[in-house]
Amino acid sequence: MKRILAFAVLLILIFPNFVIYSEAQDSILEEITEEIVEEYILALQNFGPRVTGSKACNDAGNYILQEFQKYVPARKIQWEYSSYKDYNIEGEIKGDEQIFIVCAHYDSVPNSPGADDDASGVAAVLVAARVLRNYNFEHTIRFVTFSGEEQGLLGSHEYARLARERNESIVGVLNADMIGYAKSENGRKRVIIQETNSSMWITNLSINISRKYEDIIGLEIYRERSQPYSDHHSFIRYGYNATFFFEYEFNPYYHSPQDTIDKIDLSYATRVARLIVGTLVEMAKLKEDYIKPSVHIEKPKSGYLYFNDKEIIPIRMNYSLIIGRITVEATAFDNESGIARVEFYLDGEIKKVDEEAPYNYSIDERILFLHKVEAIAYDFYNNTQKDEVRFIIFSI
Ligand SMILES: [Zn+2]
Incomplete structure (x- = not known):
């Protein structure tokens, strides 16, 4: 055995x-x-x-x-x-x-x-x-x-x-x-x-x-x-x-x-x-794929203020500042086998698996101060790529 x-x-x-x-x-x-x-x-x-x-x-x-x-x-x-x-x-x-x-x-x-x-x-x-x-x-x-x-x-x-x-x-x-x-x-x-x-x-x-x-x-x-x-x-x-x-x-x-x-x-x-x-x-023939997909969190972006899911103004900060709820939006591409799914993590905890573009995840919990969201894209050969954003949030 x-x-x-x-x-x-x-x-x-x-x-x-x-x-x-x-x-x-x-x-x-x-x-x-x-x-x-x-x-x-x-x-x-x-x-x-x-x-x-x-x-x-x-x-x-x-x-x-x-x-x-x-x-x-x-x-x-x-x-x-x-x-x-x-x-x-x-x-x-x-x-x-x-x-x-x-x-x-x-x-x-x-x-x-x-x-x-x-x-x-x-x-x-x-x-x-x-x-x-x-x-x-x-x-x-x-x-x-x-x-x-x-x-x-x-x-x-x-x-x-x-x-x-x-x-x-x-x-x-x-x-x-x-x-x-x-x-x-x-x-x-x-x-x-x-x-x-x-x-x-x-x-x-x-x-x-x-x-x-x-x-x-x-x-x-x-x-x-x-x-x-x-x-x-x-x-x-x-x-x-x-x-x-x-x-x-x-x-x-x-x-x-x-x-x-x-x-x-x-x-x-x-x-x-x-x-x-x-x-x-x-x-x-499905394409063989040794190449990582790409993934990018489009929203929220660093250096912007968001109010109730809307981008308001640029701010002088390396984080984004979020008041109220926010929908995290990511784009992902893979030219070889294609994107199988995007996983979203909040402070290291998996929150959503999205198999269809547009890839997004709504943060709908009470959450304050500094946090981190990661998006991990998988292609059909299980190659992965990660993007992350840090933000200060006031959502109650
Ligand atoms: Zn016939």
Whole structure:
């Protein structure tokens, strides 16, 4: 036992980042819950049939754009193909020139609310942007939802055609279309990945991820030859490597008014979403990080008087002087793995852990005379940096 422990410690010493990397991957996948997947499928279903070019389709596109923009930079890209005209919606986490894409289509056929086809896939794309927002990657990740799929893969065709024209280096594409239906025991534990000879390496990564996360993914992967029936095919057509994630049991309500969320197995849809995001993280590579983050307490600043949380005037002092309550505000940056959290301490005692910018902590206790606040920022590799301010306070 002791020997095993010594060996484990040795491993951690030799491969510290391997261990922390895996931790980051764990928390990313654990953040993908049935509740979030349900929220997205329901929101899209509630727009009604989202026929390309219709108001409902346009509204759904705007909803996706707004949802992306909560987490990553995003935009609408107009496409035109013969008499059709509509938008693809794209979010991005910028890395180097190698691009990895996770995609789905947000349009549906007339008369179908398209919960499985393909709100389920769009939910996976949205949740990917949501859980990856705080991380930095070696390579660029694009989150893309297409319209025009049901008219013949039009939105994705225009997207892939332009990418090829611009010579964009798209290395891998993960397309999700109908990933929420499972009825039998086999259906619940299996998923199909369609591939070509040149995208088999992506399926291999997915198989590894599914094994590694047996408890929260645990899907048997069925490999199939790629068929030209969803948006991955547009990328294959333009010479890019793409795979297609697809439920093992075909949804009998597909393209009907009964393609609704009550037919979806949310646990299944969530596990497939984790598989897709896990594969994406593996491909885009979390940045290794040996560099400390930066942190700075912006408020209170030395040499200023504050009254009830407001900066009043500069004063001739090396401390700040505070009368009434005060909110401590800090900024933190990390260009490698990103900021995981900022901890606030008052006189050495931890008071608040803030995981989202803006980072702040309100001192709301009775406190007099000289005190010290520290802010410690952590990046995702547990590198830390500290800033502190001393102040004289009268808050009763
Ligand atoms: Zn579809």
